[in-house]
Amino acid sequence: MTKFDKKTMTEVRALFKRYAVKVHALLPVLHLVQRENGGYIPEGWAHYVAELCQTTVNHVRGVITFYNMFRTEPPGKYHIMVCTSVPCGLCGGDKVLEHLEHRLNLAPGQTSKDGLFSLEEVQCLAACDKAPLIQINAEVHERVTYDQIDALIEEAYRKPA
Amino acid sequence: MPSFFLDEQQIEFSQGESVLRAALRHGRDIPHYCYHAGFSVVATCRMCLVEITDMGNGRPMPKLQASCSTPAAEGMKVLSLSDKVRTAQNQVNEYLLVNHPLDCSICDQAGECTLQDVAYSYGSGLSEMNYEKRVYGWRDVGTYIMLERNRCIHCSRCERFSREVEGTSDFGMFLRSHELTFDTFEDHRIMHKFQGNLVDICPVGAITEREFRFKKRVWKLKKTESVCPSCSTGCNITIDHHRNHVERLKPRENQAVNRWWMCDEGRLGYRKLNARESRHLEPQARVKGKLEPAGWEAVYEAMANKIEEISAEGDAVLGIADTHATNEEMYLLKKLLADCFGGARAYFPFRPGTEPQTDRFLYTLITTDKSPNTQGAQAIGLLGDTDDTRLNSALAKGPKLVILLGMPCAGDKQVREAVSRAELIVLIATEKSAWDDVADIILPGLIYAEKAGTFTNKHRRVQRIQPAIAAPEHCREQCRIFVELREAMGQPLPLANARAVFEEMGGSDGPFGGLTWAEVGTLGVPLNGEKTAPAGA
Secondary structure (H helix, E strand, O other): OOOOOHHHHHHHHHHHHHOOOHHHHHHHHHHHHHHHOOOOOOOOHHHHHHHHOOOOHHHHHHHHHHOOOOOOOOOOOEEEEEEOOHHHHHOOHHHHHHHHHHHHOOOOOOEOOOOOEEEEEEOOOOOHHHOOOEEEOOEEEOOOOHHHHHHHHHHHHHOOO | OOEEEEOOEEEEOOOOOEHHHHHHHOOOOOOOOOOOOOOOOOOOOOOOEEEEEEOOOOOOOOOOEEOOOOEOOOOOEEEOOOHHHHHHHHHHHHHHOOOOOOOHHHOOOOOOOHHHHHHHHOOOOOOOOOOOOOOOOOEOOEOOEEEOHHHOOOOOHHHHHHHHHHOOOOEEEEOOHHHOEEEEOOOOOEOOOOOHHHHHHOOOOOEEEOOOOOOOOHHHOEEEEEEOOOOOOOOEEEEEEEOOEEEEEEEOOEOOOOEOOOOHHHHHOHHHHOOOOOEOOOOEEEEOOEEEEOOHHHHHHHHHHHHHHHOOOHHHEEEEEOOOOOHHHHHHHHHHHHHHOOOOEEEOOOOOOOOOOOOOHHHHHOOOOOOOOHHHHHHHOOEOOOOOHHHHHHHHOOOOEEEEEOOOOOOOHHHHHHHHOOOEEEEEEOEOOHHHHOOOEEEEOOOHHHOOEEEEOOOOEEEEEOOOOOOOOOOOOHHHHHHHHHHHOOOOOOOOOHHHHHHHHHHOOOOOOOOOHHHHOOOOEEOOOOOOOOOOO
């Protein structure tokens, strides 16, 4: 249902109190939407959020598409983000991405059919001294190697629940 | 008034005005894409860069500044033509051409495209870009417009127009950086009646008019300044025509009337100007119950004879004018009746119409009164009521002679029947209507694009129309018809054209007293001693 439940609404109201104008709370509200919907913003929520924050649908839609961290497609259970910015790129970030693409048979931006993995190419995860980096959901893995990646994937397969 | 210097030229500005705005007001051109006086300033295009060698306090600005967002200051010294500025503008334009397709040869905007003009005058005239360009998919966004996103240079004028002026926020800015796109949300199509303005404000060919698509190269068009007759607002327009064929109507800036805008209903009015089938193309007279084409001189003579034969005066003669007629024509009708028929009177259907009550100025442009000169008829002193009481009581007296100007009350069967009982019915009209079955004599007049004259709009502002296209061979200007008719009747009136009529109106007392043709000019003036409400007040 494209509507916040009672508990989330209290959070939204608290957010609105922190800003002078409702529309200023747009970013945190969108994060709530993403949290409540399992990591993405489904179609239709833009209208609801626009109404809630007293702005236009096109503004909300513009904000959602502007920021990388808002997703409009459902991510996998393990959402893997690979950094390919300059420091990571120099340390083999591109090769890490290539390896993951082969291993999971996915292109960046895609989600596997079983809904277990999704792959995303991202810019800087803010730990360049430990490049190359990948982030799986909220967890950052530093100086990754092929073996490490394979181990992580095996582990994920072993406990899909 | 405080002033600053733009390339040594002293330019006055009002408090808070930007450098660009003040410069444009003084006829100086600094190239720009995103700036439009009708919206907020975003300074995204970076084309209007200027060098400020003195901020007014003796110190220079270290970097080039966007003149649209830099407020002018007393004693400021600004350079817009220096080498540094020209190099920067050249480079900015080069970056815009990175993704802009060079398809000018098939683009409708070519010839009135700011990017094209600037590329030639400030840039190298061609793109150095050798790589593949960004390509967007095609989108169907509106009923009146076409969107070609590949040509978009991301100035965001369309987004600001729909958010700030129009109010529906139909256009949005999606994604970012290289993929940034201006588009509508999901499959939402723009449906409002002001889409044509998006075409006008788009500096490139990203938004084009469906009506005008692939029809004519714009440099072939001649532009004649006129006024839109589709409703009582009287938006200032240019009639764009080529080889006696009207191709489109475009709004013309007039801050006191329509600002920069115009509605699509008005724009579509161009179709009617090219219509020939629906028009009266030669004088006709009823012979043995049937309308037969006749020559002008013969018709005048027959009319003069018949009028003498009837020798009706006062209440036995009556004129009915349509509010599509110009001020001059109505004046001549009134004068003809008063002078030649012993004080006979002219009537008109008074349908004042209403303006939408809204905060959005744009929406006040469309009124419910679909004729341009209702206020003019009232000011000239034609008699009219909203329910035609006076007209009906005059008709009840059984007039012998009726002169119809235009097609007043053409849809009113009762009025038509009452008029049909008269002995002589003269119809001066441009278009075929139900009156044709009633009229004894039909004199073909000219439509607004073919003649000169003035209209009085809803705020009682007098505005001028000018002839753009040539009239059909056997049609004559309504003013001329009145003058020639009086000559045939032996009561000549030495007024050569609409201008002479207007000068005579201006020479007398009354609402038009004191106004001159030159004073009305291209932007119009309020009626004598009145103040029109400024647009959007």
